[in-house]
Amino acid sequence: MPMYEFRCQACATEFSLFYKSRATYEQDADRRCPQCQSAALDRLIRQVNFRAMSREYGRMSSQEMLSVLESGDSRQVSELYRQVKGTDPARALPVHEKAKSALDAAEAERKSRRTNRSP
Numbered sequence: 001m002p003m004y005e006f007r008c009q010a011c012a013t014e015f016s017l018f019y020k021s022r023a024t025y026e027q028d029a030d031r032r033c034p035q036c037q038s039a040a041l042d043r044l045i046r047q048v049n050f051r052a053m054s055r056e057y058g059r060m061s062s063q064e065m066l067s068v069l070e071s072g073d074s075r076q077v078s079e080l081y082r083q084v085k086g087t088d089p090a091r092a093l094p095v096h097e098k099a100k101s102a103l104d105a106a107e108a109e110r111k112s113r114r115t116n117r118s119p
Helices: 024-027 062-070 073-085 089-115
Strands: 003-008 014-018 039-046
Touching: 039 073, 062 073
Parallel strands: none
Antiparallel strands: 003 014, 003 039
């Protein structure tokens, strides 16, 4: 929902208006200051938000999915699992197996290092 900020030229009140879409904002010709009802308004530009493009994890190869898992980025890993869980289990299984193997190998290496430390 787009939010537009304004400053009244008459009384300097700053306020925000919310619209369902840019089209509804453009159709609203009767914007007025809530304090003094003046129509003399300046639009303020303070912050712009962009939505990051989503990756289609379900279309990735097993190797590409594995690199997402190895990246350690919890948001990407979470999104990968969310998207892949709805795909064919045969397609998701190799990724889970590779991830499990990689995690098991890392755990074994960590245990080996702890055991081989000199006191």
